[in-house]
Amino acid sequence: MGLAGPGIRELRPRPDVLLVPRHPLTGEPWCPPDDEAAVVAPLDSGVWAYLAYPGATSPMPATGVLPPGVLRDDYPLPPRPRSLLRPHYRAYDDTLVGLPAIRTPQLRRYYDARRP
Structure with missing residues (x-):
């Protein structure tokens, strides 16, 4: 990926x-x-x-041009996750099964690696 x-x-x-x-x-x-x-x-x-x-990344679009190195400070910082972003195992498996390309060897390896 x-x-x-x-x-x-x-x-x-x-x-x-x-x-x-x-x-x-x-x-x-x-x-x-x-x-x-x-x-x-x-x-x-x-x-x-x-x-x-x-x-x-900014939650609001910026207008105008800021000098290089100047950061906007007129918006609150976006919330950050407490842990790493990981796909939900069931949604991941269901999405892979729904893809027509699951029959290809590359995607089949991903699917088989998730199965016990």
């Missing part, structure tokens, strides 16, 4: 599954520009931004 999305350079070798953001207004997942057939796992844009740019 690897992060992919706007502002993230392409990973080599390419991971089997790409974590991509959903558009905040339309809900459409971000599609890699060079590969439409990639296996993507869409995340909420806030969760994706937290993983992709830790400490650099």
Whole structure:
């Protein structure tokens, strides 16, 4: 698994599954520009931004241009999780089973590794 999305350079070798953001207004997942057939796992844009740019996300859009190195201080800091973000095992398994690509050897390995 690897992060992919706007502002993230392409990973080599390419991971089997790409974590991509959903558009905040339309809900459409971000599609890699060079590969439409990639296996993507869409995340909420806030969760994706937290993983992709830790400490650099803002809950409110900024207007205007700030000088380099100046941080906005007119909003409260977003709440931070108390522990690492981990997928819910049942949601993870159910999502994998629902993917048509589960029959491929790459995804089947992930699914079989989770089974007792």
